[in-house]
Amino acid sequence: MTAEQLAGEVVGRLRTAGHQAWLVGGCVRDLLLGRRPKDYDVATDARPERVAALFGKSEQVGAHFGVMLVRDNAAQVEVATFRSDFTYSDGRRPDAVHFESDPRQDVLRRDFTINALLLDPASGEVLDYVGGRADLAAGVIRAIGEPAVRFGEDHLRLLRAVRFAARLDFVIEPETLAAIRRLHPLIRKVAAERVRDELVCILTEGGARRGFEMLDGTGLLAEILPEVAAMKGVAQPPEFHPEGDVWIHTLLLLEYLRNPTITVALGALLHDVGKPSTFRVAGRIRFDGHVEAGVALSREILRRLRFSSQQIERVAALVANHMRFKDANRMRESTWKRFLRLPHFEEHLELHRLDCLASHGRLDTYELVRARFAELSAQELKPKPLLTGADLIAAGYQPGPAFARMLAAAEDAQLESRVRTPEEALDLVRREFGEPSRACN
Numbered sequence: 001m002t003a004e005q006l007a008g009e010v011v012g013r014l015r016t017a018g019h020q021a022w023l024v025g026g027c028v029r030d031l032l033l034g035r036r037p038k039d040y041d042v043a044t045d046a047r048p049e050r051v052a053a054l055f056g057k058s059e060q061v062g063a064h065f066g067v068m069l070v071r072d073n074a075a076q077v078e079v080a081t082f083r084s085d086f087t088y089s090d091g092r093r094p095d096a097v098h099f100e101s102d103p104r105q106d107v108l109r110r111d112f113t114i115n116a117l118l119l120d121p122a123s124g125e126v127l128d129y130v131g132g133r134a135d136l137a138a139g140v141i142r143a144i145g146e147p148a149v150r151f152g153e154d155h156l157r158l159l160r161a162v163r164f165a166a167r168l169d170f171v172i173e174p175e176t177l178a179a180i181r182r183l184h185p186l187i188r189k190v191a192a193e194r195v196r197d198e199l200v201c202i203l204t205e206g207g208a209r210r211g212f213e214m215l216d217g218t219g220l221l222a223e224i225l226p227e228v229a230a231m232k233g234v235a236q237p238p239e240f241h242p243e244g245d246v247w248i249h250t251l252l253l254l255e256y257l258r259n260p261t262i263t264v265a266l267g268a269l270l271h272d273v274g275k276p277s278t279f280r281v282a283g284r285i286r287f288d289g290h291v292e293a294g295v296a297l298s299r300e301i302l303r304r305l306r307f308s309s310q311q312i313e314r315v316a317a318l319v320a321n322h323m324r325f326k327d328a329n330r331m332r333e334s335t336w337k338r339f340l341r342l343p344h345f346e347e348h349l350e351l352h353r354l355d356c357l358a359s360h361g362r363l364d365t366y367e368l369v370r371a372r373f374a375e376l377s378a379q380e381l382k383p384k385p386l387l388t389g390a391d392l393i394a395a396g397y398q399p400g401p402a403f404a405r406m407l408a409a410a411e412d413a414q415l416e417s418r419v420r421t422p423e424e425a426l427d428l429v430r431r432e433f434g435e436p437s438r439a440c441n
Contacts, residue, residue, distance in 0.1 A: 001072045003037075003075045003076065003077060006040070006072050006075040006076070006077050007023060007042060007077045007121065011042055013054055014042070014046055014051075014054065019044050019045055019050070020103060022042065023042060023043075023118065023119040024041050024043040025041045025110070025115050025116075026039075026115055027040045028117040028126070029114050029117065029132075032133070032136055033136065033168070039077075039078075040077050041079075042079045043079075043080055043082055043118065044079060045081065045082050045100070045101045046079075048066050051081075057071045057072060058070045058079075061078070065080070066080055066097065067081075068080075081099050082099065082102065082103055082105060083097045083098060083099050083106055083109070084098045084106070085109045103118055103129075104129045107144075108145065110144055111154070111161075112142060112161065113132040113140075113144055114132050114141065114164070114170075115132070115164075116129070116130050116144055117132045135173075140170055140171060141161050141164050141168075141171070141172045141176060142176055143176045143179070147176045147179035147180075151179055151186065152183075155186040155190050156187075158180050158220060159187065159190075159195065159220065161176060161180060162180075162218065162220065163205070163211065165207075165210075166202055166206070167201070167202075167206055167207050180218045181217075184220050184223055185219075185223060187224060192305050195305060196305040196307060199224070199305070200265075202215075203269065204257075204259075204261075204265050209252070212250075212251060216229065225301065227273050227276075227297055227301055228250070228269065228270075228273065230277075231245070231247040231273070231275065232245065233245055234276045235279075236249065236285060237284055240359060241359050242359070242360070243359060246276065249359060250268070250271075250272060252357070252358035253271075253358045254268060255358075256358060261347060262311065264318070264351060266311070266315045266318075267315050267318030267319060267322070267351045268351060270294065270297070270315060271294065271355065273294045273319070274289070274291060274292070274293030274294030274295070274296075275287045275290045277293050277297075278293050291323055294319045295316050295320045298315055298316050298319050299316050302315060314343075317342065317348075318347060318351050321339075321348055322352065325365050325366070325369060328369055329365075332412075332416065333415060334415040334416050336372065337376065337381050337415045340369075345373060349369060352365070352366055385411060385414070386410060386420075386422045386425040387406075391426065395426055396435075396436030397436045406429045406432075409428065409432055410426075
């Protein structure tokens with residue numbers, strides 16, 4: 001059973017049992033826009049204990065807020081009791097809720113009009129208490145009621161407004177936009193994990209460039225990503241970057257994103273984050289050390305936003321290696337193979353493609369590297385070593401700092417087909433580093 005089918009069954013069973021029940025929120029918005037919803041939510045006047053009695057495969061996920069999760073194998077649907085909320089002392093959750101029997105009261109507590117529509121999946125009937133259908137048709141993001149009140153209740157709504165506008169290519173209604181600009185410092189109070197999740201959605205759901213332009217225009221960017229805001233006005237050599245400054249270049253990368261992985265999207269955003277701090281003019285504009293600075297800043301930013309260690313290292317690797325493509329025509333065979341066997345090399349290739357499109361527009365190096373990557377097998381890129389540390393010890397060499405250099409030299413020769421057997425690899429070490437008794441560590 002799909003989530004859509006489960007949602008229809010939940011609504012039907014609740015109604016058969018004498019309750020009001022409607023699809024609600026983002027799934028209704030997406031269905032009316034002709035989009036495929038990511039998930040389905042149901043709103044009902046049934047209390048949580050009644051939902052539990054009607055659906056054996058259910059569990060409480062927000063008992064205080066009247067939210068139950070109904071499952072059927074992999075499909076799941078959130079079922080929430082109509083409610084009205086009281087004050088929000090923490091800028092995230094209501095201090096108390098009151099269960100309601102009137103769906104209108106439930107709608108009035110929600111964030112934006114386009115997310116406050118109720119739909120009967122069987123008949124197609126829509127309940128609209130706040131003008132959500134008109135705003136959907138006009139392409140408008142509008143806070144329900146007084147915008148400042150909505151944003152004061154849950155500060156994350158400041159970012160959600162931008163996300164919905166970017167994803168749907170809508171505009172933010174003037175009073176709602178003015179409130180975001182006025183209240184943007186509140187975003188500092190939001191947990192880093194919640195900010196992270198909204199940023200990921202802005203970067204990966206479509207409309208990333210527009211999303212970041214709106215983050216900048218509302219003041220939110222300087223609050224949550226000051227290192228990215230610092231890119232504005234940082235000039236670049238026009239012969240390499242005719243598009244403009246570092247900010248414009250980064251926006252162009254975001255514009256070219258198409259269904260990216262989270263790490264590619266973050267790499268596109270952060271690959272040049274080291275440029276503002278390394279900018280100098282010495283005959284021409286230079287950014288000496290911007291890669292190293294960018295790696296350090298990327299790790300700092302992603303740790304601050306509570307990304308996983310694995311994600312942080314993957315993005316750091318993208319930043320660290322994005323300039324290596326310019327040397328492709330000059331690489332030795334061993335260097336080529338070590339480059340191409342970087343973990344997740346497809347992501348490095350994609351970031352390079354985006355980087356080219358967002359600057360000079362030439363893809364000749366990208367095509368060269370892509371073709372080479374396609375023609376070499378995993379075994380060719382990383383063959384079983386002909387020589388190991390144990391082999392060196394058996395040959396009489398004492399473990400020490402020189403071991404790494406010896407093994408690297410043997411591997412270089414193996415990757416370049418200059419040695420093909422363990423004996424040839426050991427002979428190479430003896431020639432380059434001396435016999436065991438004379439080898440210098």
